[in-house]
Amino acid sequence: MSISPFAPKSLPELPLITGVRLASCEAGIRYKDRKDLTLATFASGTVVGGVFTRSKTAAAPVDWCREHLAGGTARALVVNAGNANAFTGIKGRDAVRMTASSAAAAVGCEPGEVFIASTGVIGEALDPDKFDSKLGALEENLSDTAWEDAARAIMTTDTFPKLATRSVEIDGQSVSVNGIAKGSGMIAPDMATMLAFVFTDAPLTRQSAQAMCAAGAEKSFNAITVDGDTSTNDTVLLFATGAARARGVSEIPAGEDDRGRIIASAIEDVLRDLAHQVVMDGEGASKFITVVVEGAENPQSARRIAFSIANSPLVKTAFAGEDPNWGRVVMAVGKSGEAADRDKLSIWFGDIRVAAGGEVDPDYLEADAAAYMKKPELELRVDVGVGDATATVWTCDLTSQYIAINADYRS
Amino acid sequence: MSISPFAPKSLPELPLITGVRLASCEAGIRYKDRKDLTLATFASGTVVGGVFTRSKTAAAPVDWCREHLAGGTARALVVNAGNANAFTGIKGRDAVRMTASSAAAAVGCEPGEVFIASTGVIGEALDPDKFDSKLGALEENLSDTAWEDAARAIMTTDTFPKLATRSVEIDGQSVSVNGIAKGSGMIAPDMATMLAFVFTDAPLTRQSAQAMCAAGAEKSFNAITVDGDTSTNDTVLLFATGAARARGVSEIPAGEDDRGRIIASAIEDVLRDLAHQVVMDGEGASKFITVVVEGAENPQSARRIAFSIANSPLVKTAFAGEDPNWGRVVMAVGKSGEAADRDKLSIWFGDIRVAAGGEVDPDYLEADAAAYMKKPELELRVDVGVGDATATVWTCDLTSQYIAINADYRS
Numbered sequence: 026m027s028i029s030p031f032a033p034k035s036l037p038e039l040p041l042i043t044g045v046r047l048a049s050c051e052a053g054i055r056y057k058d059r060k061d062l063t064l065a066t067f068a069s070g071t072v073v074g075g076v077f078t079r080s081k082t083a084a085a086p087v088d089w090c091r092e093h094l095a096g097g098t099a100r101a102l103v104v105n106a107g108n109a110n111a112f113t114g115i116k117g118r119d120a121v122r123m124t125a126s127s128a129a130a131a132v133g134c135e136p137g138e139v140f141i142a143s144t145g146v147i148g149e150a151l152d153p154d155k156f157d158s159k160l161g162a163l164e165e166n167l168s169d170t171a172w173e174d175a176a177r178a179i180m181t182t183d184t185f186p187k188l189a190t191r192s193v194e195i196d197g198q199s200v201s202v203n204g205i206a207k208g209s210g211m212i213a214p215d216m217a218t219m220l221a222f223v224f225t226d227a228p229l230t231r232q233s234a235q236a237m238c239a240a241g242a243e244k245s246f247n248a249i250t251v252d253g254d255t256s257t258n259d260t261v262l263l264f265a266t267g268a269a270r271a272r273g274v275s276e277i278p279a280g281e282d283d284r285g286r287i288i289a290s291a292i293e294d295v296l297r298d299l300a301h302q303v304v305m306d307g308e309g310a311s312k313f314i315t316v317v318v319e320g321a322e323n324p325q326s327a328r329r330i331a332f333s334i335a336n337s338p339l340v341k342t343a344f345a346g347e348d349p350n351w352g353r354v355v356m357a358v359g360k361s362g363e364a365a366d367r368d369k370l371s372i373w374f375g376d377i378r379v380a381a382g383g384e385v386d387p388d389y390l391e392a393d394a395a396a397y398m399k400k401p402e403l404e405l406r407v408d409v410g411v412g413d414a415t416a417t418v419w420t421c422d423l424t425s426q427y428i429a430i431n432a433d434y435r436s
Numbered sequence: 437m438s439i440s441p442f443a444p445k446s447l448p449e450l451p452l453i454t455g456v457r458l459a460s461c462e463a464g465i466r467y468k469d470r471k472d473l474t475l476a477t478f479a480s481g482t483v484v485g486g487v488f489t490r491s492k493t494a495a496a497p498v499d500w501c502r503e504h505l506a507g508g509t510a511r512a513l514v515v516n517a518g519n520a521n522a523f524t525g526i527k528g529r530d531a532v533r534m535t536a537s538s539a540a541a542a543v544g545c546e547p548g549e550v551f552i553a554s555t556g557v558i559g560e561a562l563d564p565d566k567f568d569s570k571l572g573a574l575e576e577n578l579s580d581t582a583w584e585d586a587a588r589a590i591m592t593t594d595t596f597p598k599l600a601t602r603s604v605e606i607d608g609q610s611v612s613v614n615g616i617a618k619g620s621g622m623i624a625p626d627m628a629t630m631l632a633f634v635f636t637d638a639p640l641t642r643q644s645a646q647a648m649c650a651a652g653a654e655k656s657f658n659a660i661t662v663d664g665d666t667s668t669n670d671t672v673l674l675f676a677t678g679a680a681r682a683r684g685v686s687e688i689p690a691g692e693d694d695r696g697r698i699i700a701s702a703i704e705d706v707l708r709d710l711a712h713q714v715v716m717d718g719e720g721a722s723k724f725i726t727v728v729v730e731g732a733e734n735p736q737s738a739r740r741i742a743f744s745i746a747n748s749p750l751v752k753t754a755f756a757g758e759d760p761n762w763g764r765v766v767m768a769v770g771k772s773g774e775a776a777d778r779d780k781l782s783i784w785f786g787d788i789r790v791a792a793g794g795e796v797d798p799d800y801l802e803a804d805a806a807a808y809m810k811k812p813e814l815e816l817r818v819d820v821g822v823g824d825a826t827a828t829v830w831t832c833d834l835t836s837q838y839i840a841i842n843a844d845y846r847s
Contacts, residue, residue, distance in 0.1 A: 078770075081769065082769055112791070147763025148791065148795075352523065352559040356493070359493030359494065362492065365492050365493065367493045368525060370493070370523070383524075383525040423839065428834065428838075431753035432757030
C-alpha cells in the first residue's frame with residue numbers, strides 16, 4: 026500500500042501533559058510485527074468528555090464508554106487495533122468487561138474509570154485474554170513521551186500516524202492540548218468517523234470537558250467524509266487531567282467565558298487538525314478538498330448540501346480526474362433535496378467563478394480551472410442563492426486506489 | 437470502453453404498437469457517426485403519464501414535460517443524447533420551446549402535445565437549430581418497427597441498448613407494452629434515474645396512465661441505484677395510444693379492477709426489466725446485486741436500510757472483490773439511522789446464513805460464501821429484527837472501471 030501524498034514530512038513534537046502516561050505493545054490480535062495495543066493512564070481527578078458514532082449497530086466498546094461517561098472520571102484508556110469488537114453479541118460485551126477489569130487491576134482503579142476503544146474487522150470475536158496478559162506489562166512501561174508509538178499502534182489502513190498539539194496561555198500559564206487519531210476509510214459524519222483521543226492538563230470540569238469535546242467534534246470530525254460510510258466504532262474522547270491547577274490555573278467551568286473560549290478553541294484546533302489528517306489519509310486520496318456552501322436557507326441545509334457534494338461519487342471521481350466538472354456539482358446540489366435556486370446558483374473552483382445565475386460564467390475559461398485542478402489541495406465553493414447560511418466540510422477524491430484497497434481489505 | 441458482462445446476447449423483438457411510429461438520425465450535437473436524435477409520434481387520442489427527477493436543479497426539458505403533463509395528451513416525443521440541456525438558464529427554456537414548436541409543425545399538433553427529454557453533458561447550451569432542420573426529415577422517415585434504432589440513439593455511456601416488451605390478454609385481445617431506456621451512471625432513486633419511454637396500445641385514461649406509470653416506476657426505477665447520484669434529467673413517460681379499442685378492448689380507468697391490474701402489471705414488468713438492465717449496465721459493473729431487507733419497522737424504513745446498503749462504497753467494493761464481507765453490511769445497516777436490533781440481526785448471502793442473533797452463525801463456513809460470491813448475480817438478504825416490513829432494491833458493484841469511466845467522461 027502506497028503512502029498518502031499528504032503524509033507529513035515530519036511528525037509534530039508533542040509536549041508532556043502532566044498526568045498522562047502511555048505505553049503500546051504487540052498483542053498479536055491481527056497484525057504481526059507491529060504494536061496494536063495501547064494503554065494510557067490518567068492521574069486521579071481526570072475528567073472525561075466523549076462523542077460516539079450514531080450508528081444503530083454500535084460496537085461493544087462504544088456501548089461501554091457511553092455507559093461510563095456518566096461517571097465523568099477516567100483513570101485509563103485501552104485501545105486495540107485489528108479487531109473492532111463489533112457485532113460480537115454477548116461475547117463482545119463480556120470481552121469489554123473483562124478488559125476493563127484487567128486494566129483496572131493493573132492501574133489500580135474502578136473498571137468504570139477505564140475507557141475502551143477498538144478498531145478493525147467487524148464480526149470476529151475478540152479474545153480478552155490476549156489483553157489480560159499484556160496490560161500489567163504495559164503499566165510497568167508507561168512513559169509520558171510515547172505519543173508517536175501510541176499514534177502508530179492505533180492505526181489500521183492508515184498510511185501515516187496522526188498527531189496534533191496546541192498550547193495556549195491561561196491565567197499566565199501554558200496549558201497544552203495533545204491529540205492522536207486514526208482513520209482512513211469508513212469515514213463519514215454522524216459522529217465521529219474514527220478514533221481520536223485528546224489530552225489536556227487544563228482544569229476542566231466534567232461538564233466543560235463534555236461540552237468542549239462535543240462542540241469541537243461537530244466542527245471537525247463531524248464535518249469530514251471520505252466515503253460516506255459510518256463506522257460502528259467511531260469514538261472521540263477528551264481527557265483533562267487538571268494538572269495545570271497546580272501551576273495556579275483555576276477551574277474552567279462550562280459556559281461562555283474568555284478562558285473557556287481559549288481552551289475550547291485549542292481543543293477544536295487539535296480536533297480539526299486531526300480530522301484533516303484523516304481526510305488526507307483517506308483511502309486512495311490524491312486530492313484534499315474543502316467544500317464551502319453559502320447562501321443556504323439554514324445551517325443544517327447548508328451542511329446537507331455540502332455533504333451531498335462531498336459524498337457524490339461523480340464529483341469525487343471528477344476531482345480524481347482533475348476535471349472542473351461543475352455540471353456534477355449542480356447535480357449534487359439538486360439531489361440533496363435542499364432549497365436552492367437553480368437560476369441564482371454560482372460555483373467557484375478556488376477563485377475561478379465557473380457558473381453564475383444558472384448559467385456558465387461568460388468569462389469562464391476552462392483552461393484556467395483545469396490548471397487549478399492540478400493542485401493537491403482544492404476549494405470548491407457554491408452559492409445556492411436562497412439565504413445566508415454557510416457550511417464547510419472536507420473530503421478527498423475517489424480514485425481507483427480506493428477500490429483496490431477496499432476490494433481486498435477485510436474490514 | 438468495454439461492454440457490460442450483462443449485455444444480452446440478443447435483443448428482444450418488439451411488436452408493433454398501433455399508433456406509435458419512430459425515427460432516429462444523426463444531429464451531430466456531441467457524438468460523431470452515431471444517431472443521437474429520436475422522434476416518436478403518436479396517434480390522435482394518445483394519453484400520457486410521467487414521473488420525473490426530484491432534483492432541485494431539474495433540467496429545462498423536465499420542467500417542460502411536468503408543465504404539459506397536465507394536458508394529458510401526447511402526439512410526439514423528441515429525445516436527444518449528448519447534451520442534457522440542464523443548468524442552461526433562459527437559453528435552455530427557449531431551446532425546449534423552439535424544439536416543441538419545430539416538432540409540432542413537423543407532426544401537425546400543438547407544441548404542448550410534444551414531450552421532450554435530453555441526456556448528456558450538464559451546463560452546455562443546446563442549439564435548437566440543430567433539431568429544427570432534422571425534425572421534418574425524421575417525420576418523413578417514421579417507421580413502426582424502429583425500436584432498436586431509437587434505443588441506441590438515446591444512449592450515452594450505456595454499453596448496450598435497453599429494450600423490453602410484454603403482451604397480455606384483455607377482453608380476449610392481445611395488448612402490448614414496449615419500453616426503451618437509457619442509463620448507466622448518475623443512477624439513484626428519487627425518481628427515476630434516467631430516461632425510459634413505455635408505449636402501449638391499451639385504452640388507458642389520462643388518470644390510469646399516470647397512476648400506472650407512477651406505481652410502476654416506484655417498484656422499478658425508484659428501487660435501483662448505481663452510484664447514489666441523481667440526475668437532473670430523469671424521466672419516465674408512458675404513452676398509451678388506445679389503439680386496442682378498435683379491436684374491442686374497452687377503456688381501462690384508474691382504480692382497482694382485474695383488467696387494470698393485468699395491464700398495470702405488464703407495465704411494471706417492462707419498467708422493472710428496463711431498470712434491471714440499467715443496473716446491469718451500471719458503469720464498471722461486474723455484479724448485479726439484489727438487496728432484500730426484512731423485519732423492518734415500516735416499508736420506508738426497510739427501503740432506507742436497503743439503499744444504505746446498496747449505496748455503501750464499502751459494501752459495493754466488497755462485492756467487486758468477491759468478499760462476503762458481512763461486517764460492512766452491519767455497518768451500512770447501522771449508518772442508515774433506521775430502527776434495527778443489533779442482537780437480532782441476521783444476514784444471508786444467497787441461501788447461506790452468515791450471521792444471526794448479533795453474531796456470526798456457528799455453522800457458517802467462509803469458503804461457502806466465498807464460492808457463492810463468484811456468481812455474477814447475487815442476493816444479499818438482511819433481517820433487522822424489529823418488525824414485518826420488507827423492501828427490495830437492486831444495485832451493482834463498485835469497480836475501478838467506474839473510476840476510470842468517470843474520471844475521464846465529462847457528464
